[in-house]
Amino acid sequence: MRWMLLKDLQILWRSKLLLGLLIVYPIAIATLMGFALSSGPEKPRVAFLNQVPENRSTIRLGDKKIDADTYTDKLFTAIDRVDVESREEALEKVRSGAVLSALIVPPDFTTKLSNSGLSAASVEVIYNGDALKQSFVRSTVSSKLAEADAALAKEINGLASGYIDVILNGGKIEIIGASFDILGLKESKRRLDSVMKASPDARTRRLVQPVQDFATIGVANADRFKDVLNTVEKPVAVKETVLSGRRTPLDAFAIAVAVTVSLMFVCVLLASGLLALEREENTFTRLARGLVPGGQLIGEKIVLAAACAFAVTLVMLMGVSAFVPLDWGRSGLWVLALAVGALAFSALGVAIGSLAREVRAASLLAFLLSLPLAFLALVPSGGVSPLLYDIIQVISAVFPFKPSLDAINRAVNDTGPSIAQSMAHLAALIVFFGVAARAGLKRFA
Amino acid sequence: MASTSKTAALEAPALVVRGVGKRFGEREAVKDVSFDVARGELLAIIGPNGAGKTTLLTILAGIRTPDGGTVEQQGPNADKRIGWVPQHTAVYAKLTVAQNLRLFARLEKVSDLEGTVQRMLEQTALAERADDELGSLSGGNRQRVNIAVGLLADPPVLLLDEPSGALDPRQRQRLWGFITALTERGTSVVFATHDIAEAERHADRVLVLADGELLFNGSPAGLHTLAGAAEHEDMEQAFVRFLAAQGH
Numbered sequence: 001m002r003w004m005l006l007k008d009l010q011i012l013w014r015s016k017l018l019l020g021l022l023i024v025y026p027i028a029i030a031t032l033m034g035f036a037l038s039s040g041p042e043k044p045r046v047a048f049l050n051q052v053p054e055n056r057s058t059i060r061l062g063d064k065k066i067d068a069d070t071y072t073d074k075l076f077t078a079i080d081r082v083d084v085e086s087r088e089e090a091l092e093k094v095r096s097g098a099v100l101s102a103l104i105v106p107p108d109f110t111t112k113l114s115n116s117g118l119s120a121a122s123v124e125v126i127y128n129g130d131a132l133k134q135s136f137v138r139s140t141v142s143s144k145l146a147e148a149d150a151a152l153a154k155e156i157n158g159l160a161s162g163y164i165d166v167i168l169n170g171g172k173i174e175i176i177g178a179s180f181d182i183l184g185l186k187e188s189k190r191r192l193d194s195v196m197k198a199s200p201d202a203r204t205r206r207l208v209q210p211v212q213d214f215a216t217i218g219v220a221n222a223d224r225f226k227d228v229l230n231t232v233e234k235p236v237a238v239k240e241t242v243l244s245g246r247r248t249p250l251d252a253f254a255i256a257v258a259v260t261v262s263l264m265f266v267c268v269l270l271a272s273g274l275l276a277l278e279r280e281e282n283t284f285t286r287l288a289r290g291l292v293p294g295g296q297l298i299g300e301k302i303v304l305a306a307a308c309a310f311a312v313t314l315v316m317l318m319g320v321s322a323f324v325p326l327d328w329g330r331s332g333l334w335v336l337a338l339a340v341g342a343l344a345f346s347a348l349g350v351a352i353g354s355l356a357r358e359v360r361a362a363s364l365l366a367f368l369l370s371l372p373l374a375f376l377a378l379v380p381s382g383g384v385s386p387l388l389y390d391i392i393q394v395i396s397a398v399f400p401f402k403p404s405l406d407a408i409n410r411a412v413n414d415t416g417p418s419i420a421q422s423m424a425h426l427a428a429l430i431v432f433f434g435v436a437a438r439a440g441l442k443r444f445a
Numbered sequence: 446m447a448s449t450s451k452t453a454a455l456e457a458p459a460l461v462v463r464g465v466g467k468r469f470g471e472r473e474a475v476k477d478v479s480f481d482v483a484r485g486e487l488l489a490i491i492g493p494n495g496a497g498k499t500t501l502l503t504i505l506a507g508i509r510t511p512d513g514g515t516v517e518q519q520g521p522n523a524d525k526r527i528g529w530v531p532q533h534t535a536v537y538a539k540l541t542v543a544q545n546l547r548l549f550a551r552l553e554k555v556s557d558l559e560g561t562v563q564r565m566l567e568q569t570a571l572a573e574r575a576d577d578e579l580g581s582l583s584g585g586n587r588q589r590v591n592i593a594v595g596l597l598a599d600p601p602v603l604l605l606d607e608p609s610g611a612l613d614p615r616q617r618q619r620l621w622g623f624i625t626a627l628t629e630r631g632t633s634v635v636f637a638t639h640d641i642a643e644a645e646r647h648a649d650r651v652l653v654l655a656d657g658e659l660l661f662n663g664s665p666a667g668l669h670t671l672a673g674a675a676e677h678e679d680m681e682q683a684f685v686r687f688l689a690a691q692g693h
Contacts, residue, residue, distance in 0.1 A: 281535065281536070282531055282533045282534065282535035283537060285506075285529070285531050285535060288508045289508055289526060291526075291553065445503065445509055
């Protein structure tokens with residue numbers, strides 16, 4: 001057995017490329033994925049613009065004051081605050097991916113909370129990107145906003161409970177600077193009970209009886225008023241703004257992801273296998289005598305694999321539309337995005353086929369390469385550290401998954417202004433991988 | 446042995462090879478090789494393993510580009526592509542015999558497609574198995590299809606790399622009968638082989654290649670004489686003696 005082991009090690013050692021791929025590639029991908037999964041920023045970076053004038057940073061409720069910092073301080077215990085000077089700067093930071101989202105507190109925030117009732121005040125959360133990122137924003141930033149909201153609501157409830165206590169037990173209350181003595185429901189009831197015990201005349205009894213009943217009910221149920229107050233948990237509304245396109249439900253985005261993954265696997269496996277087969281069957285040497293020029297051979301494999309994958313994924317989309325409503329008015333864009341994406345994935349496939357030169361090795365390499373890259377392409381900006389995100393962006397840009405997903409998502413879900421940029425990106429990748437595959441053919445003979 | 450009826454045809458070159466060389470990294474696989482192939486000539490390239498026989502054939506076939514030198518076709522039909530029969534079966538296992546022949550006939554732009562396919566099926570005696578998948582055929586039958594594909598376009602020059610390796614003696618005999626008939630019709634045939642006896646038996650001329658270098662270019666009898674082999678020594682012994690004398 002040890003001699004067989006030695007033999008296999010010697011064979012592996014001679015296959016430097018395969019050995020390199022088997023060792024270096026999984027390590028590199030595992031490192032990136034590990035970082036992506038575990039070492040994301042502890043606090044998501046959020047651009048913050050506070051438009052409330054300094055002299056109006058206090059929320060006034062009756063004679064009580066709550067500093068607006070009660071709200072923001074709570075928020076920034078869990079968010080990495082990046083102060084910006086203007087709304088434009090905030091938008092730019094979101095657009096560039098420097099921050100996960102932007103939070104804007106409008107100038108009338110404290111005024112509305114003070115004067116116009118609890119539901120009128122709002123803050124704005126601005127974000128960009130696909131549904132996955134939108135979902136990430138909601139699960140991070142919006143949840144922190146909800147926590148801050150709850151903290152503010154607790155302060156407000158404390159104040160309101162104080163007023164209820166005064167109404168129940170009596171005491172002093174200040175309204176617009178003037179101080180009033182309140183008798184309180186309990187004392188009022190006690191006095192009414194005394195009056196009724198003194199056997200007043202029938203007319204007085206008839207007039208006072210309803211007031212006595214009101215006081216009795218009020219005293220008995222005062223604690224319930226506080227319970228009702230506790231249900232007021234969202235004094236500040238959150239207005240969500242998506243920079244480009246529209247909000248995409250996660251299930252609609254999942255359709256785009258599923259279609260792109262299917263497109264990728266059909267194209268990459270088929271194209272790599274078809275090209276590698278020409279060498280495995282020894283037919284390449286026949287074809288290379290000028291019967292089929294290398295460029296034509298590569299082109300034929302790309303077109304065939306792309307056509308098969310295009311048909312499969314188009315049928316898939318049509319099938320999905322039976323369960324999830326899709327906008328058929330955009331079907332022209334679906335076709336375009338699927339077709340160009342399929343060509344790009346197939347170009348990657350032939351490049352893999354020219355590198356591997358054997359069908360089984362090509363299939364293995366296609367899997368090794370495709371899955372982690374698809375995973376990396378789904379990591380949202382702000383979800384990992386900026387440096388790691390930049391590295392992931394560069395890697396994703398060199399492979400067709402991310403631009404294909406962007407194009408298909410925009411085509412299917414109308415999430416962006418145009419798919420032209422993704423189309424241009426994919427066209428460049430088609431040329432790049434096509435040329436790489438053509439160069440790889442030199443090793444086929 | 447060359448037949449006398451071919452003598453006149455042998456004088457006109459169909460292929461002229463001059464100063465061809467090929468290097469793979471540090472290793473020089475073919476070194477400045479020059480020779481002619483006459484019309485209707487049957488030329489054997491013999492040599493030990495790694496001598497550069499297959500590399501030289503792939504250069505002649507146009508599959509590899511030489512680092513230096515020229516390969517030129519001459520005479521009638523010089524514009525037609527050189528025929529190529531690789532050592533390992535180079536046809537599609539999932540296609541039938543007829544589909545393979547039809548595909549390569551189309552790629553070779555053969556004018557009478559179905560007629561040519563039918564002719565090749567008859568010549569290879571595989572007409573009855575025309576609709577069988579290649580993968581289901583024996584090694585010998587696959588090799589017959591492999592050779593038939595190389596002949597589809599009726600090339601003026603046909604290159605064969607170890608053509609009889611996978612064949613039993615009866616099939617081998619049929620193959621050489623077939624190849625001899627081709628040369629009698631004017632087709633030049635160049636084949637690489639390890640089988641020295643086969644080269645002696647069928648070739649008009651042999652080239653001896655060792656470490657990429659052309660050591661001998663002449664008749665089998667000439668090689669025997671040059672090697673200084675005794676009367677009782679066969680061609681293989683003469684070949685080994687010759688290589689040793691040349692330092693290989």
